[in-house]
Amino acid sequence: MEQYMHAMNELGHRLLRLLALGLGLPPDHFDRFFDRPMIFLRPLHYAPKVSAPSDGVFGAGAHSDYGMLTLLKTDEVPGLQIHTDATGWMDVPPKPECFIINLGDMLERWTNGMYKSTLHRVVNTTGKERYSLACFFEPNFDTLVECLPQCCSPERPPRFPPTTSGQHLLDKYASTHAGYANLKQ
Ligand SMILES: O=C(O)CCC(=O)C(=O)O
Ligand SMILES: [Fe+2]
Secondary structure (H helix, E strand, C coil), X not given: CHHHHHHHHHHHHHHHHHHHHHCCCCCCCCHHHHCCCEEEEEEEEXXXXXXXXXXXXXXXXXXXXXXXXXXXXXXCCCCEEEEECCCEEEECCCCCCCCEEEECHHHHHHCCCCCCCCEXXXXXXXXXXXXXXXXXXXXXXXXXXXXXXXXXXXXXXXXCCCEEHHHHHHHHHHHHHHHHHHHHC
């Protein structure tokens, strides 16, 4: 487990360099915000139940991930789909030797929408059980997340107010669970 987290930290840092280069920033730009990264592992087991999207039955409903980057490893059972406006829902075929990298809402916020978080869901079409391991790679808790100067202009004003990495995640968790308080009553 510790070794896996260590490897994910390395992979995350390599991806940060690519993200920085893509924005015209020095490759080490994000490193200072990830010297105490928050890395969460979510092991997932999906039941062998065929989904029925029209009845709202999914392995996992449509969502985007909250944070910066998700480093996803899956078994060989298909199920993951991503959505783009151009294509609608598309299968992401499992490739055991590969990781699937999702961009999250925090990255979208930091880059003022230059990098967009990916809408995705899990649909069971096979009736087989499925395992995956999602690793959420997040900046230091106190990192200021505000529109990068490269990503805003008078024509493209900041779409989100500044926040911190930790506060952004706490707000996302709180809004996810807001509905549950009403259910209990
Ligand atoms: O199991 C998968 O392929 C996706 C998992 C996922 O989207 C998540 O944990 O946020
Ligand atoms: Fe996800």
